[in-house]
Amino acid sequence: MIPELGHFSLIIGLAFAFLLATVPLIGVARKDQYLVRYAWPLSYGMFFFIFLSVVVLGYSFAVDDFSVAYVAHHSNSQLPIFFKIAAVWGGHEGSLLFWVFSLSVWAAAVAYFSKGLEEVFTARVLAVLAMITIGFTLFMILTSSPFERLFPIPMEGRDLNPMLQDVGLIFHPPMLYLGYVGFAVSFAFAIAALMGGRLDSAWARWSRPWTLAAWVFLTGGISLGSWWAYYELGWGGWWFWDPVENASFMPWLIGTALLHSVIVTEKRAAFRNWTVLLSIFAFSLSLLGTFIVRSGVLTSVHSFAADPSRGMFILLLLGLAIGGSLTLFAFRASEMKSPARFELMSRETMLLVCNILLTVACGTVLLGTLYPLLIDALNMGKISVGPPYFNAVFVPIVLVLFMFMGVGPNIRWKRAKPGELKTKLLVPAAIATVVGVAAPFLADGKFNVWVMFGIGTATWVTLATLRAGYGILQGKDGSVSLARLGRSEMGMLIAHIGIAVSIVGATMVSNYSIERSVRMGPGIQQELAGYNFNYLETKNVVGPNYTAQQGQIEVTRDGEFVTLLRPDRRQYNVRTMDMTEAGIDWGLFRDLYITMGDPISSTEYAVRLNYKPFVRWIWFGSIFMMVGGFFAASDKRYRRAKATADAKSDDKKADLATA
Amino acid sequence: MRAIFALLTAVVLSLGLSLSASATPVDTYEFKSMEHQKRALDLAHSLRCPQCQNQNLIDSNSPVAQDLRLEVYEMVDAGKGDQEIIEFMTSRYGDFVLYKPRWEGKTLALWLGPLGLLMFGLVIGFFFIRKQRVSQVEVQEISAEEQKELDKLLKRDS
Amino acid sequence: MGIFLYKGLFLNPEKLDSALEGKPIPAFQLERLEDSGEIITNESLKGQVALLNVWATWCPSCKYEHPYLMRFARQKLVPIYGINYRDERRLAIRELQREGDPYTKNIFDHDGRLGLDLGVYGAPESYLVDHNGIIRFRYAGPIDMRVWNDTLYPMIQELQAEARAEGAS
Numbered sequence: 001m002i003p004e005l006g007h008f009s010l011i012i013g014l015a016f017a018f019l020l021a022t023v024p025l026i027g028v029a030r031k032d033q034y035l036v037r038y039a040w041p042l043s044y045g046m047f048f049f050i051f052l053s054v055v056v057l058g059y060s061f062a063v064d065d066f067s068v069a070y071v072a073h074h075s076n077s078q079l080p081i082f083f084k085i086a087a088v089w090g091g092h093e094g095s096l097l098f099w100v101f102s103l104s105v106w107a108a109a110v111a112y113f114s115k116g117l118e119e120v121f122t123a124r125v126l127a128v129l130a131m132i133t134i135g136f137t138l139f140m141i142l143t144s145s146p147f148e149r150l151f152p153i154p155m156e157g158r159d160l161n162p163m164l165q166d167v168g169l170i171f172h173p174p175m176l177y178l179g180y181v182g183f184a185v186s187f188a189f190a191i192a193a194l195m196g197g198r199l200d201s202a203w204a205r206w207s208r209p210w211t212l213a214a215w216v217f218l219t220g221g222i223s224l225g226s227w228w229a230y231y232e233l234g235w236g237g238w239w240f241w242d243p244v245e246n247a248s249f250m251p252w253l254i255g256t257a258l259l260h261s262v263i264v265t266e267k268r269a270a271f272r273n274w275t276v277l278l279s280i281f282a283f284s285l286s287l288l289g290t291f292i293v294r295s296g297v298l299t300s301v302h303s304f305a306a307d308p309s310r311g312m313f314i315l316l317l318l319g320l321a322i323g324g325s326l327t328l329f330a331f332r333a334s335e336m337k338s339p340a341r342f343e344l345m346s347r348e349t350m351l352l353v354c355n356i357l358l359t360v361a362c363g364t365v366l367l368g369t370l371y372p373l374l375i376d377a378l379n380m381g382k383i384s385v386g387p388p389y390f391n392a393v394f395v396p397i398v399l400v401l402f403m404f405m406g407v408g409p410n411i412r413w414k415r416a417k418p419g420e421l422k423t424k425l426l427v428p429a430a431i432a433t434v435v436g437v438a439a440p441f442l443a444d445g446k447f448n449v450w451v452m453f454g455i456g457t458a459t460w461v462t463l464a465t466l467r468a469g470y471g472i473l474q475g476k477d478g479s480v481s482l483a484r485l486g487r488s489e490m491g492m493l494i495a496h497i498g499i500a501v502s503i504v505g506a507t508m509v510s511n512y513s514i515e516r517s518v519r520m521g522p523g524i525q526q527e528l529a530g531y532n533f534n535y536l537e538t539k540n541v542v543g544p545n546y547t548a549q550q551g552q553i554e555v556t557r558d559g560e561f562v563t564l565l566r567p568d569r570r571q572y573n574v575r576t577m578d579m580t581e582a583g584i585d586w587g588l589f590r591d592l593y594i595t596m597g598d599p600i601s602s603t604e605y606a607v608r609l610n611y612k613p614f615v616r617w618i619w620f621g622s623i624f625m626m627v628g629g630f631f632a633a634s635d636k637r638y639r640r641a642k643a644t645a646d647a648k649s650d651d652k653k654a655d656l657a658t659a
Numbered sequence: 660m661r662a663i664f665a666l667l668t669a670v671v672l673s674l675g676l677s678l679s680a681s682a683t684p685v686d687t688y689e690f691k692s693m694e695h696q697k698r699a700l701d702l703a704h705s706l707r708c709p710q711c712q713n714q715n716l717i718d719s720n721s722p723v724a725q726d727l728r729l730e731v732y733e734m735v736d737a738g739k740g741d742q743e744i745i746e747f748m749t750s751r752y753g754d755f756v757l758y759k760p761r762w763e764g765k766t767l768a769l770w771l772g773p774l775g776l777l778m779f780g781l782v783i784g785f786f787f788i789r790k791q792r793v794s795q796v797e798v799q800e801i802s803a804e805e806q807k808e809l810d811k812l813l814k815r816d817s
Numbered sequence: 818m819g820i821f822l823y824k825g826l827f828l829n830p831e832k833l834d835s836a837l838e839g840k841p842i843p844a845f846q847l848e849r850l851e852d853s854g855e856i857i858t859n860e861s862l863k864g865q866v867a868l869l870n871v872w873a874t875w876c877p878s879c880k881y882e883h884p885y886l887m888r889f890a891r892q893k894l895v896p897i898y899g900i901n902y903r904d905e906r907r908l909a910i911r912e913l914q915r916e917g918d919p920y921t922k923n924i925f926d927h928d929g930r931l932g933l934d935l936g937v938y939g940a941p942e943s944y945l946v947d948h949n950g951i952i953r954f955r956y957a958g959p960i961d962m963r964v965w966n967d968t969l970y971p972m973i974q975e976l977q978a979e980a981r982a983e984g985a986s
């Protein structure tokens with residue numbers, strides 16, 4: 001009975017979505033404020049009923065209701081409760097439910113936080129969000145309901161895939177979905193603005209914190225995924241250019257471009273059409289990502305359920321979203337001309353170039369991801385496009401991007417003051433060049449062009465960002481005060497430095513990792529990167545739903561004890577699946593990473609030893625980016641109460657800057 | 660066959676993640692030199708396992724990947740060149756195993772695409788900026804009318 | 818773009834084309850499964866249209882395919898050569914004794930070298946070879962009635978017609 005309640009509640013949620021997608025718009029058309037105001041209760045109602053059905057599914061997992069097919073396929077009575085709850089989004093049906101749920105969370109949040117906005121505008125935004133909800137809820141109810149019953153009722157569930165039984169993976173999908181779906185909000189704002197026929201600074205200002213929030217979640221989701229792949233898959237890799245990874249990376253790239261474009265639209269009322277287009281693209285790419293992941297058109301390590309009918313449905317939604325929004329854009333965009341003027345040497349130009357480069361980078365990833373499909377569809381055979389391709393084309397593009405990234409925050413809006421840029425940036429550029437050239441020699445005495453560019457640009461971005469920060473703190477009279485630093489500037493500084501930190505990590509780990517595969521058993525010692533690894537013994541370990549052989553490896557350096565690492569090989573009982581769990585000693589400047597392979601003899605195992613310099617920096621950088629994004633999103637200009645006063649002083653500031 | 664194969668895959672795949680990615684393979688092949696090791700590992704990293712999902716020869720623990728990996732190692736140690744080894748692989752398993760697609764007719768768009776996109780983007784950007792330049796138009800900021808409207812909107816926010 | 822994404826839904830990304838279609842069978846010299854004294858080479862397969870079937874006792878899909886192979890063997894439409902791929906001789910022989918032996922001859926590819934040269938990526942796989950010893954078609958996956966009727970048998974007839982035409986001229 002309970003699961004039916006969930007199903008029923010989902011249908012009520014759908015009904016609410018239908019009303020939300022129509023009633024306020026009718027109200028707008030008839031100029032009936034009474035109808036327009038229905039948007040709020042309808043949004044909350046939609047959220048409530050979808051939330052209820054998520055709760056019901058969670059409850060079915062918690063009480064081991066294996067009569068529900070989805071629960072039987074993704075859980076087991078032995079599974080720890082933590083993972084039972086996480087299993088709610090561990091499979092296709094549940095993750096769709098979660099997708100829809102995230103959407104309703106965003107809708108409710110927009111309804112709640114946007115009371116200060118124009119009513120008609122917000123109502124339109126909510127209606128657009130409801131339309132998207134309708135599409136995906138229908139998809140779920142028609143093709144993949146998580147509440148389907150199973151008969152006969154199995155005694156035991158098939159267990160959650162062991163790879164998903166991990167903390168990293170508990171939070172990775174929800175964050176990713178919140179990010180993906182968050183771009184639906186930017187999309188809805190853009191569509192609402194197009195509907196109203198008014199793309200102005202106010203719209204950009206309203207849309208910006210939402211875009212930032214979505215971007216923060218997406219950044220978090222992607223980094224968690226990469227971190228999870230690093231420690232759980234046991235290969236020690238952190239990015240594979242797998243189609244599923246690319247699917248999340250593309251909206252991120254466009255989302256990053258959107259973040260910057262929306263600033264220009266807000267501050268200078270320029271790039272308006274471009275911002276709308278990016279909003280549409282960011283969301284379309286999120287949908288495309290969902291399509292790639294859910295339809296199985298591309299082979300990926302992550303292969304999820306492949307079923308043409310599902311793919312078809314998402315493709316239909318994708319077509320409707322892109323087709324509809326671009327048609328609307330075509331009709332409305334041309335009406336608006338951009339009034340702002342700027343010179344070639346100006347912050348506008350820098351942001352434009354950064355936007356172009358990000359878009360090109362995204363286009364490159366898209367091309368590489370879909371190319372094998374294209375070739376196959378044209379019957380020209382099967383090819384693979386993998387890391388060597390992406391590294392070869394993507395890396396140069398972003399290196400150029402990083403160069404511009406240093407200039408952007410240091411240059412004035414509208415027109416650069418002659419000579420100013422040179423006085424500001426000459427020293428950082430010189431230091432960055434020296435550091436870049438010296439870095440590979442310091443690391444291992446050999447020249448390496450990638451290390452030079454990587455460390456060089458990271459230094460450049462850091463120094464130029466700090467210089468920009470100093471410029472913000474410095475007043476006209478030369479005095480320095482922290483009070484001048486607004487939250488959005490601070491966010492920018494933190495996020496840009498985060499990028500630099502990630503660049504360092506990626507550069508170092510890609511170029512200076514050391515890996516050895518050796519035979520190890522009790523009493524055998526091995527050496528790697530100055531560390532001594534001493535295999536003590538193999539222990540048998542029994543977990544809640546697995547058994548494992550765990551190697552005990554003592555690590556010493558110059559005779560001093562460093563750590564005891566315990567990599568293990570697990571056999572999961574229900575799925576009879578072998579998994580390796582790496583033993584990792586993490587450090588600020590290096591990770592030691594050990595995986596156990598197959599047994600070679602009765603006591604000896606093949607063991608892979610890895611030395612990974614600076615690998616953590618990749619994720620430290622993304623934490624910086626998230627914190628930066630959070631600061632920017634929480635800038636007081638976006639808070640309701642003081643919006644007007646601040647907006648005015650802001651405009652004044654902008655005027656001063658451009659005067 | 661398609662039916663049963665599809666059924667099997669469906670069963671496996673509907674469990675969520677595929678099983679191919681489970682345990683990590685480790686081999687203890689002893690190379691003749693560090694140089695050989697580095698070259699062999701790089702090469703094996705850039706070759707795709709023909710059987711599994713999207714995995715290279717190093718990361719996959721399927722039997723085929725194991726064989727091919729060993730083959731790569733042995734060929735490197737026997738002093739064979741990269742090109743020769745790649746030839747060996749593609750003559751048996753096709754271009755599918757190359758993670759770095761060849762430069763040929765059907766991949767022209769793939770390799771030149773990014774450059775084309777970049778050119779296209781820069782040209783558009785260039786014309787856009789030229790059109791926007793202050794020096795060519797005498798005017799100004801936001802027009803007075805628009806400024807008024809903006810103020811009105813912002814006021815309404817509060 | 819939409820069109821090809823749509824088309825992509827009906828493609829099978831896991832099904833690879835064989836790189837060997839149109840090329841001769843790779844050279845090999847291997848023992849016969851049932852008799853280690855008898856050596857089979859690529860030359861021994863020439864002269865007639867043949868079906869090479871890669872199988873092993875550890876391969877579950879091969880067990881699914883096996884009764885169909887038995888049936889086709891009884892019809893004597895084409896000689897079926899087995900390639901026993903990375904298997905134990907003892908187990909393989911016992912399996913054939915128990916389940917029946919559809920193969921004209923079985924090539925014992927213990928270390929998988931021939932399989933590698935053929936581009937085998939998972940058993941079962943089947944290869945159609947023409948009378949000149951050229952591989953004309955590769956089928957990856959278990960053969961059943963439908964595959965046989967729709968794909969393999971028509972091709973076999975075609976190849977046999979070709980062989981007769983050349984033999985006559």
